[in-house]
Amino acid sequence: MATLQLRDIRKSFGAFEVIKGIDLEIDDREFVVFVGPSGCGKSTLLRMIAGLEEITGGDLMIDGKRINRVGPADRGLAMVFQSYALYPHMTVRQNMAFALRLARVPKAERDRKVDEAARILQLEPYLERRPKDLSGGQRQRVAIGRAIVRQPKVFLFDEPLSNLDAALRGQMRIELLRLHEELNATMIYVTHDQIEAMTMADKIVVLQAGRVEQVGSPLELYHHPANLFVAGFIGSPRMNLMEAKVVETGPTGTSVALPSGPRIEVPIEGGTTANGDAVTLGIRPEGLRIDPAGPIAGTVALVERLGGLTLLHLTIAGSEPMTVQIEGSDATRTHDQIRLAVDPAACHLFDQAGQALPQHARHPLAA
Amino acid sequence: MSTTSTPDATLSGSEAEATRKVGPLLVMPSVIVLLAWMIVPLVMTLWFSFQYYNLVDPTTRGFAGIDNYAYLVTDPDFWVSLENTLILLVAVLVITVGLGTLLAVVFNLPFPGRNIARVLAISPFFVMPTVSALIWKNLLMHPIYGVFGALASTLGLPPVDWFAQFPLAAVIAIVSWEWLPFALLILLTAVQSLDHEQREAARMDGAGPLAQFFFITLPHLSRAIGVVIMIETIFLLTVFAEIFVTTSGGPGNATTNLAFLIYARALLQYDIGGASAGGVVAIVLANIVAFFLVRSIARRLEV
Numbered sequence: 324m325a326t327l328q329l330r331d332i333r334k335s336f337g338a339f340e341v342i343k344g345i346d347l348e349i350d351d352r353e354f355v356v357f358v359g360p361s362g363c364g365k366s367t368l369l370r371m372i373a374g375l376e377e378i379t380g381g382d383l384m385i386d387g388k389r390i391n392r393v394g395p396a397d398r399g400l401a402m403v404f405q406s407y408a409l410y411p412h413m414t415v416r417q418n419m420a421f422a423l424r425l426a427r428v429p430k431a432e433r434d435r436k437v438d439e440a441a442r443i444l445q446l447e448p449y450l451e452r453r454p455k456d457l458s459g460g461q462r463q464r465v466a467i468g469r470a471i472v473r474q475p476k477v478f479l480f481d482e483p484l485s486n487l488d489a490a491l492r493g494q495m496r497i498e499l500l501r502l503h504e505e506l507n508a509t510m511i512y513v514t515h516d517q518i519e520a521m522t523m524a525d526k527i528v529v530l531q532a533g534r535v536e537q538v539g540s541p542l543e544l545y546h547h548p549a550n551l552f553v554a555g556f557i558g559s560p561r562m563n564l565m566e567a568k569v570v571e572t573g574p575t576g577t578s579v580a581l582p583s584g585p586r587i588e589v590p591i592e593g594g595t596t597a598n599g600d601a602v603t604l605g606i607r608p609e610g611l612r613i614d615p616a617g618p619i620a621g622t623v624a625l626v627e628r629l630g631g632l633t634l635l636h637l638t639i640a641g642s643e644p645m646t647v648q649i650e651g652s653d654a655t656r657t658h659d660q661i662r663l664a665v666d667p668a669a670c671h672l673f674d675q676a677g678q679a680l681p682q683h684a685r686h687p688l689a690a
Numbered sequence: 691m692s693t694t695s696t697p698d699a700t701l702s703g704s705e706a707e708a709t710r711k712v713g714p715l716l717v718m719p720s721v722i723v724l725l726a727w728m729i730v731p732l733v734m735t736l737w738f739s740f741q742y743y744n745l746v747d748p749t750t751r752g753f754a755g756i757d758n759y760a761y762l763v764t765d766p767d768f769w770v771s772l773e774n775t776l777i778l779l780v781a782v783l784v785i786t787v788g789l790g791t792l793l794a795v796v797f798n799l800p801f802p803g804r805n806i807a808r809v810l811a812i813s814p815f816f817v818m819p820t821v822s823a824l825i826w827k828n829l830l831m832h833p834i835y836g837v838f839g840a841l842a843s844t845l846g847l848p849p850v851d852w853f854a855q856f857p858l859a860a861v862i863a864i865v866s867w868e869w870l871p872f873a874l875l876i877l878l879t880a881v882q883s884l885d886h887e888q889r890e891a892a893r894m895d896g897a898g899p900l901a902q903f904f905f906i907t908l909p910h911l912s913r914a915i916g917v918v919i920m921i922e923t924i925f926l927l928t929v930f931a932e933i934f935v936t937t938s939g940g941p942g943n944a945t946t947n948l949a950f951l952i953y954a955r956a957l958l959q960y961d962i963g964g965a966s967a968g969g970v971v972a973i974v975l976a977n978i979v980a981f982f983l984v985r986s987i988a989r990r991l992e993v
Contacts, residue, residue: 373894375890395893396893396894396895402890406887408885408887408888408890410906410909411910412912425896425897469891469895
């Protein structure tokens, strides 16, 4: 059982404020991912939760108790570091047992806990080795094992997979999810990799410049981004964003015109926008499809063939370039002139301040 | 057929062969100079150690057999000098490595004026041994106008005549003062190279400052400590200037180490044969120490 509350958490280095007031609720057994571009403060926030950085302002509560002034070892947390931070002169067993040894746990119990963690992580054959004799993935598992033996209330992960190669990263993602299931623990995970965020999180916290941009389930962020930043940050390839003008607002939706001419009607409430207002139209690359009768005309500048998917990069006269994602292998070639149809349900509108206008229908999976 | 099909390979093959032939020739000059530098004195020392050769009495020359060695090992001064050499070595190593490790950890902590303090702490290394020995002898340890004597008298204590009462300890203090900066410099860079995430992981694991020092910092420093011990040992076996300038090996033979004994034999008693025998013993001693040190440290360097 562990819940975490952050109340207006702030952090300043001198006069420079890096964390600008963060409020967050983390439920028991939740897998929360902090995601954001480099320098957004996500690692600092995690280190503040861990107790490695002092908290300048606000309250950090675990299970309802304020722990701002509690030392890192006494918060009941365990952290997995980006560099793994294994102790190079100790064997795997000694590494994993170090915290227990410092806590004066009897040797028999220490061994039992280490053996248990080693079983979960399939590290049994490596217990007497030193970190330098292990592969990257094995070191990663030892670092996780070191966290497991402490039976923490909350696991903290600081970009733990960024030093692994792509294949291993995919494997470790699945392993971490399995662990989360098996250990039934609350986990906070920091990454800049949105695939890790999308695939692992129960709840994603998108951070930018020390502020929370949006909190929600992966599909909520994907289908209902709260603002331009989240819309551009979540999803790969990126959402197509283009300038447009409101031409008509009605009860069923809003019509916008692209600078290149075509009008698109989208099922979004116009809200406070008036006719003629400039807005930003966002369309996911999979919300576009090739259609000879479609409203948007463009020239293919580049084709990326991924086998299962084909990505077309288009130049549009009088508008920003667009990316189109097509299922399967498509025959379209570079320099082809094509027309695109838009799936209105996959469109987003953002006002001048970059805030999303509410959609009529919520996506069924993004409650 | 084969030569025409792979002309490049044969060309580079012959080139490699030519390099193999020319290589030693090109290295030869430096190797010859270095060999001459090492081999000639070594052979001459060995040769003289088996000769009767006294500068005061040029008429007695000739093969001495092992007389020089027999005379050396039956000389009580020799055993005292060996003992002094080892005491000096071990004491200075313990002081410099011990204090150096502590200071390295301290100088790694942030405090105002840290950079200036670091430079000050390291600067004794740049003072030449004769000068620092003279400063210690005349400005610090002199019972009448030395700083220590003045401090003692302000406390109402009688001044200590360091070089008369604790001669070897005084020499150890001077040599430690000279070598502490070296140990500090090496160990400080080693402390700085410690991955800060390791220390943070230890903090999360519940390690306090002391536990962090003993479980994380000290094991991390073991390699650097090995290097410091090895390099200092090489130089500490041959300490001479500090002894020559301060005590001249005295009082009696209290501060005579092997290097000073050889000097005294050769240039105070003019017994080249006996001094050479002492020199050969010093070479053997240095090689024994080097053998064990290099083996134990090289093994640790692999980790």
